[in-house]
Amino acid sequence: MDLTIRAAEPAEYAVLGGIIAEAYLGDDLLDGPQDPYLLKLQAVEQRAVEAEVLVALDADGAVLGGVTYAAPGTPWRDIAGPDEAEFRMLAVARAGRGRGVGEALVRAFRSPRTDPAYASPLCDQSPDRVSFPYGRPAARSF
Numbered sequence: 001m002d003l004t005i006r007a008a009e010p011a012e013y014a015v016l017g018g019i020i021a022e023a024y025l026g027d028d029l030l031d032g033p034q035d036p037y038l039l040k041l042q043a044v045e046q047r048a049v050e051a052e053v054l055v056a057l058d059a060d061g062a063v064l065g066g067v068t069y070a071a072p073g074t075p076w077r078d079i080a081g082p083d084e085a086e087f088r089m090l091a092v093a094r095a096g097r098g099r100g101v102g103e104a105l106v107r108a109f110r111s112p113r114t115d116p117a118y119a120s121p122l123c124d125q126s127p128d129r130v131s132f133p134y135g136r137p138a139a140r141s142f
Contacts, residue, residue: 064096
């Protein structure tokens, strides 16, 4: 699959927020549309200012998924220690599932960076929110 991974642009924030919301709601990772975490998931614009948000685009430029990288010092960190980086809110649209989109987003995180915290990234994924809707585990040894 021909994918482009890059920083999310303002015109893509709403699309990515919708993909994340649909993924989390569709996979029963939230307590329905009233779950307060849904607002955080949809806050792509805010995350893009305060952290690093990447998107995966197909060959036609359609957004297939995205992820937030929370480096040391950013307010989106949840579980990482002071010398660690974490990624959060990894989501792939139904049309992109099973096609390596999520893996490509994680690999982009693991690509060489100047910050040594990225050498051992953490995925903020609580056990009660893990779902494998297309037959293979989303979490791997990073």
